[in-house]
Amino acid sequence: MSLTRQSGVPRWVLVPAALGAAFVVLPLVALATRVEWGSFFSLITSDSSRAALWLSLRTSAASTLLCVVFGVPMALVLARTTFRGQSLLRSIVLLPLVLPPVVGGIALLYTFGRKGLLGETIDVLGLQIAFSTTAVVIAQTFVALPFMVVSLEGTLRTAGERYEVVAATLGARPTTVLRRVTLPLVLPGLAAGAVLSFARALGEFGATITFAGSLEGVTRTLPLEIYLQRETDPDAAVALSLVLVVVAVLVIGLVRGTRSTAL
Amino acid sequence: MRRLAAALLLLVPLAGCSGGARDQADAPEKTLHVYAAASLQNAFTEIGKRFEDANDGVTVKFTFGGSSDLVAQIEQGAPADVFASADTANMDKAVKARVIGGVPQNFASNTLEIVTPPGNPAHIESLRDLTGRSAKVVVCAPEVPCGAAAARVEEAAGLRIKPVSEEQSVTDVLGKVISGEADAGLVYVTDVLGAGAKVHGVTFPESRQAVNTYPIASLRSTHDETLAAGFTDYVVGPEGQSVLSTYGFQKP
Numbered sequence: 001m002s003l004t005r006q007s008g009v010p011r012w013v014l015v016p017a018a019l020g021a022a023f024v025v026l027p028l029v030a031l032a033t034r035v036e037w038g039s040f041f042s043l044i045t046s047d048s049s050r051a052a053l054w055l056s057l058r059t060s061a062a063s064t065l066l067c068v069v070f071g072v073p074m075a076l077v078l079a080r081t082t083f084r085g086q087s088l089l090r091s092i093v094l095l096p097l098v099l100p101p102v103v104g105g106i107a108l109l110y111t112f113g114r115k116g117l118l119g120e121t122i123d124v125l126g127l128q129i130a131f132s133t134t135a136v137v138i139a140q141t142f143v144a145l146p147f148m149v150v151s152l153e154g155t156l157r158t159a160g161e162r163y164e165v166v167a168a169t170l171g172a173r174p175t176t177v178l179r180r181v182t183l184p185l186v187l188p189g190l191a192a193g194a195v196l197s198f199a200r201a202l203g204e205f206g207a208t209i210t211f212a213g214s215l216e217g218v219t220r221t222l223p224l225e226i227y228l229q230r231e232t233d234p235d236a237a238v239a240l241s242l243v244l245v246v247v248a249v250l251v252i253g254l255v256r257g258t259r260s261t262a263l
Numbered sequence: 264m265r266r267l268a269a270a271l272l273l274l275v276p277l278a279g280c281s282g283g284a285r286d287q288a289d290a291p292e293k294t295l296h297v298y299a300a301a302s303l304q305n306a307f308t309e310i311g312k313r314f315e316d317a318n319d320g321v322t323v324k325f326t327f328g329g330s331s332d333l334v335a336q337i338e339q340g341a342p343a344d345v346f347a348s349a350d351t352a353n354m355d356k357a358v359k360a361r362v363i364g365g366v367p368q369n370f371a372s373n374t375l376e377i378v379t380p381p382g383n384p385a386h387i388e389s390l391r392d393l394t395g396r397s398a399k400v401v402v403c404a405p406e407v408p409c410g411a412a413a414a415r416v417e418e419a420a421g422l423r424i425k426p427v428s429e430e431q432s433v434t435d436v437l438g439k440v441i442s443g444e445a446d447a448g449l450v451y452v453t454d455v456l457g458a459g460a461k462v463h464g465v466t467f468p469e470s471r472q473a474v475n476t477y478p479i480a481s482l483r484s485t486h487d488e489t490l491a492a493g494f495t496d497y498v499v500g501p502e503g504q505s506v507l508s509t510y511g512f513q514k515p
Contacts, residue, residue, distance in 0.1 A: 109442060109444065113442060113443070113444050114443055114444055115442065115443040115444075130399075130427075130444045131399065131401075131427035131428050131444070131445075209431060209435070212428075213401065213427065213428025213429075213430065213439065214404065214428055214429055214430060214431065215426065215427065215428050215429055216429075219428065220429075224431075227431065228404050228406050228407075228431060229406070230331070230335075231329070231331045231404075231406040231407050232331075232406045234335075
């Protein structure tokens with residue numbers, strides 16, 4: 001009960017809090033109880049499972065990189081400048097967070113697809129996006145980008161502009177301020193954003209299956225493989241689900257690690 | 264998303280517990296819950312309307328989905344009276360899980376057809392044309408019924424299709440062709456008919472090598488065996504069969 005005294009939380013709050021925690025933990029426990037431990041290792045090391053896991057890790061890493069390349073400048077613009085329509089822009093940028101991924105997939109199809117908005121331009125450039133690994137990375141980046149922007153913009157605002165102003169008055173040029181002051185200051189937030197983006201990309205399903213298709217080694221990421229395996233081999237689906245849960249737990253651990261060094 | 268839907272479905276009977284008994288005593292209305300394969304959606308919706316017209320006070324409610332999803336939901340206690348599967352494999356699964364009450368009856372069959380966007384831009388004329396590298400072909404994954412049928416057709420014809428994608432369901436294949444992303448796909452005859460002018464169909468003789476049979480059965484969990492049996496008989500009978508044939512289904 002030291003918890004109650006320390007934080008001043010009314011005791012009754014603990015009941016819904018415990019229920020909420022059980023609501024999250026129980027399904028994971030249920031999942032673990034369904035794992036066929038005898039065949040677990042052979043199920044998760046089958047050719048199709050390994051292809052899916054490897055593809056998932058590669059594409060998630062690529063989309064995390066894109067999230068850093070585009071998300072960091074976006075967060076900087078949103079946090080450090082003011083312009084008309086800024087709040088509208090922020091809402092739009094965050095839209096993929098609340099959009100059903102399938103809707104994102106359909107939207108991407110009408111943008112990058114053969115008959116899409118940019119379809120002909122892409123065709124002229126000799127690129128093929130539909131049904132390619134590139135399409136998977138695009139889908140993942142689309143859904144993961146807001147995590148980077150939200151996380152970093154929050155950190156930028158909390159960090160404040162004091163040091164940047166001082167650096168500027170001492171004669172540092174904007175790029176130097178960004179490189180030497182701002183980015184080192186918000187590095188933990190940036191790392192947390194990158195890890196969250198990676199996690200979101202790893203779990204991406206709806207936009208990928210709608211936009212990129214599903215082919216082993218090319219577009220069939222781990223979530224798609226799980227969804228497909230469920231049709232014929234539920235044991236394999238459960239085993240792979242557990243792998244994804246473990247990866248997610250590791251990712252959360254990483255975020256907590258970077259957060260605690262920030263404090 | 265489907266999992267969430269399944270979870271919510273499981274909650275429905277809990278919510279209905281209090282009022283259920285009283286409703287039955289007061290009103291003569293009966294509701295029949297039919298779980299049917301996604302490919303049956305159009306045909307069964309019409310059969311359901313006709314069955315309601317022929318039986319006063321009866322409401323037929325449908326849940327359409329992938330056959331294996333439906334089996335999983337029924338196994339987990341979904342409140343279903345009748346199950347209609349898109350293939351015998353999934354009905355066998357349901358029988359093995361001891362959820363089937365009656366004896367499954369085959370009521371329809373379906374074969375594959377090549378589907379292309381209108382105008383057939385890649386000039387697909389035969390199954391062999393799908394093996395070329397120039398055309399983007401999508402099929403169902405071998406794990407789902409339409410993909411198993413496609414694999415049987417390939418084997419019978421001694422051809423190997425190199426798809427750019429193996430989709431989760433026949434509707435996904437159709438969607439990729441309708442949107443023009445793919446040049447051709449393998450779907451059921453009924454899907455080509457259902458999509459109308461949005462697609463172009465190319466029949467091929469090898470399709471006879473993979474006939475999908477649709478079985479239907481009442482479930483052990485039904486509260487009204489007579490009504491459930493009445494519906495399955497209606498589907499197997501002349502009225503049901505005539506509706507199914509207008510949607511392109513063949514006799515079992």
